[in-house]
Amino acid sequence: MRSSKQLIWLLLCIFRWLFSNLPLKLSITIGSYIGKLLWFFSRKKVDAAEMRAVKALGVGVTTARKIVRDSYSNLGRSVAEILRMSSKKLDLDELIEFHGEENLKDAFSRNKGVIFLTAHIGNWEMLAAYVASRGYPMKAIGAEQRDERITDLIIHTRKLYGVHTISRGFDLKSALRCLREKQILGVLIDQDVRQKGIIAPFLGLPASTPYGPFKMSSRFGSPVVPVFMIRREDGIHHDLYILPQLEYPSGNDSGSDIERSVIEANSVLSEWIEKYPGQWMWLYSRWASTIGD
Numbered sequence: 001m002r003s004s005k006q007l008i009w010l011l012l013c014i015f016r017w018l019f020s021n022l023p024l025k026l027s028i029t030i031g032s033y034i035g036k037l038l039w040f041f042s043r044k045k046v047d048a049a050e051m052r053a054v055k056a057l058g059v060g061v062t063t064a065r066k067i068v069r070d071s072y073s074n075l076g077r078s079v080a081e082i083l084r085m086s087s088k089k090l091d092l093d094e095l096i097e098f099h100g101e102e103n104l105k106d107a108f109s110r111n112k113g114v115i116f117l118t119a120h121i122g123n124w125e126m127l128a129a130y131v132a133s134r135g136y137p138m139k140a141i142g143a144e145q146r147d148e149r150i151t152d153l154i155i156h157t158r159k160l161y162g163v164h165t166i167s168r169g170f171d172l173k174s175a176l177r178c179l180r181e182k183q184i185l186g187v188l189i190d191q192d193v194r195q196k197g198i199i200a201p202f203l204g205l206p207a208s209t210p211y212g213p214f215k216m217s218s219r220f221g222s223p224v225v226p227v228f229m230i231r232r233e234d235g236i237h238h239d240l241y242i243l244p245q246l247e248y249p250s251g252n253d254s255g256s257d258i259e260r261s262v263i264e265a266n267s268v269l270s271e272w273i274e275k276y277p278g279q280w281m282w283l284y285s286r287w288a289s290t291i292g293d
C-alpha cells in the first residue's frame with residue numbers, strides 16, 4: 001500500500017512539472033490519454049461503472065462503455081488542469097464563459113450566505129477557482145485524499161485562486177460560520193453517505209444523499225444554488241452555469257420539508273448528468289448502500 005502511494009505521488013510530481021512546462025492544449029491532451037489508459041487497465045472498476053450507467057441511464061452496454069471511457073478521459077483532463085494550476089496560474093477568463101451570474105448576485109443580495117450545490121461533473125475544482133477569482137468569497141468543504149500530500153496539494157491549489165478549504169473533512173461549525181460571514185459554501189452531494197443520508201431518487205435510483213446543506217439553508221435562510229462547470233467539446237474550454245436558487249425549506253426543520261429539498265436537488269443534478277453523462281464520475285459507488293452497486 002505504501003509503495004503504491006509512493007508511486008502515485010511520484011507520478012503526480014512528474015506530471016505536475018510536465019504540465020506546467022508544456023502548452024496548455026498539449027497538457028490537457030496528454031491528460032486525456034492518461035485517463036483513457038487508466039480506463040483500459042482498470043477493468044474491474046470500469047465494468048462496475050458501466051453497470052451503473054446501464055442501470056441509471058437505461059442504455060446498452062456499448063453506450064455505457066463509451067460514457068465511462070469519456071468519464072475517465074474527462075478526469076484525466078481535469079487532473080492535468082489542476083496540476084498545472086497548482087504551480088502556474090491560469091487565465092481562467094480565457095478558458096471559461098460565465099452563464100447566470102445574475103442568479104449568483106440575486107442570491108448574494110439576500111445577505112444570508114450562499115450554498116453552492118454541485119456534483120463531480122466537469123472540473124469542479126476549476127469551478128470554485130473561477131468564482132473566487134472574480135472576487136466572490138468562496139469556501140469549499142473537504143479535500144480529503146488517501147495520501148495527505150495530495151490533500152495538501154489540492155488545498156494549496158485552491159489557495160492560489162482564493163478558495164479556502166473549510167476542513168479536510170466535514171466540519172459543521174466551520175460551515176455554519178462560513179454562512180454567517182455571508183460567504184459561498186461549495187458542497188458536492190453526489191456521493192453515498194450510507195446511514196447518514198436521506199434516501200431519494202438519483203438518476204432514477206434510490207440513493208443515500210447528504211441533507212446537511214438543506215438543514216443549514218433552513219436554519220439560516222441561505223439560498224441553495226445549483227452550479228455546474230461543463231467542459232466543451234474541444235476539451236479545453238468550459239461553460240460555468242449558475243442556476244436559479246432552489247426553493248427554500250420552510251424553516252421548520254421538519255423531516256418531510258428537508259426530504260423535499262433533497263429530492264429537488266437530486267432531480268437537478270440528475271438532469272445535468274443525463275445531459276452530460278461522459279463528464280460525471282461513474283467510478284464512484286453512488287448507490288452502494290441502497291442497491292448494492
